Amino acid sequence: MSHFGRSGPPDITDTYSLLVLNITFRTSADDLFPLFDKYGKVVDIFIPRDRRTGDSRGFAFVRYKYADEAQKAVDRLDGRVVDGREITVQFAKYGPNAEKIQKGRIIEPVPRSRNRSRSRSPRRRYRDDHYRDRDHRRRSRSRSGERYERERDRGKDRYSCRRSRSHNASPDYSKGRGRGRYDDERQSSSRSFDSPSSQRSLSPHKVSPARGESPNRRSHDGRSPTPRNASSLGRPATHTRSPRNSDVDE
């Protein structure tokens, strides 16, 4: 992307990464290249950008081939005014995959049980907050596949149970869960095509009826708001299922 012509991360094991902070949001790798290349052999320059908007995040990574050159660049370019703003050049502490880095060089691959060292970056920017608010919740819950699998298993159990009694609520629930999982860019991308489609198929002016109908039907089936209704619906009142019903109702 923001490289010189490569697609992925080159051989960073033998390179020294420099972190350039406080740069303008308009500064690109091409602008930093001549500055850093003057003090040494720059292998690659990468500027993290927003995947949605594509704007720079305000910092860049410059990889040198030799440590002495990187050190010199830090000493010479640190505090240099670029594009009307004073930049901060320092050695990177973490690698692309949260590897431990010493003097900009990766000294350790990446611990498979300690990759949360980057928790120190809260990312409290107004943009992230804005997007987070729109997405309701972020998908940074990727702690382990274990929990995810268990949760999914639980949903399947409910799915089967619900399907036995009524099959009209199952697709609705499944769809809702699938969408709510990770709608980071998919929703944004799909919404463009989904919006007109929904308007033509369901409602010419609103999509509310589609969702308003779901809870209405579920309420009729006695899904969760009224557990007692479930017993009278298809399953006789059995105190043995009571505790389980409560759990399922959650």
Add this chain to the structure above:
DNA sequence: GTTGAGCGTT
């Protein structure tokens, strides 16, 4: 069109 502590992509 905005913002400003920080640690990164195929």
